[in-house]
Amino acid sequence: MFGLFFMTNQEIYDVSEDAFNWFMTTCGLKWKEFKSTLKKHYFDETITDAQLKEMYADRVTDADWAFLSNYWKSPASECRTEIAKENHSKLVVNHTSVSKSFACSRHELGNKLGRPPRRDELYIKTHTRKNGVPSSQAAPIIGAQAS
Numbered sequence: 001m002f003g004l005f006f007m008t009n010q011e012i013y014d015v016s017e018d019a020f021n022w023f024m025t026t027c028g029l030k031w032k033e034f035k036s037t038l039k040k041h042y043f044d045e046t047i048t049d050a051q052l053k054e055m056y057a058d059r060v061t062d063a064d065w066a067f068l069s070n071y072w073k074s075p076a077s078e079c080r081t082e083i084a085k086e087n088h089s090k091l092v093v094n095h096t097s098v099s100k101s102f103a104c105s106r107h108e109l110g111n112k113l114g115r116p117p118r119r120d121e122l123y124i125k126t127h128t129r130k131n132g133v134p135s136s137q138a139a140p141i142i143g144a145q146a147s
Contacts, residue, residue, distance in 0.1 A: 093127065
């Protein structure tokens with residue numbers, strides 16, 4: 001249904017195939033972020049579905065919420081969550097780019113330098129705070145690169 005709607009608008013607005021692919025990718029990412037926010041703020045498997053419905057109110061349709069709630073309660077989802085938590089706990093060096101993607105950081109640095117940045121330059125940019133001090137985990141790595 002959604003694809004048909006956009007295809008009609010694609011014909012009306014003469015949207016290129018690249019723009020359509022970007023749009024669909026962006027929609028997918030936004031939906032993923034939205035589901036994550038919903039789970040974080042509204043989902044609690046210890047309360048009943050009726051109580052959950054009062055909490056999320058009109059944020060999503062009942063059918064979408066039922067699908068998400070059933071998925072989050074499934075063993076497959078719990079398994080994926082445990083794997084993700086374990087992998088995240090192994091993360092040693094955190095970046096300082098907040099929500100800015102590495103691609104955006106690379107593009108900005110490339111514009112500033114007038115050429116594509118090297119990997120070490122991008123690493124330094126994405127692991128250094130606004131005040132110019134590297135994160136504590138990245139400082140030894142950045143120091144080793146400088147020498």
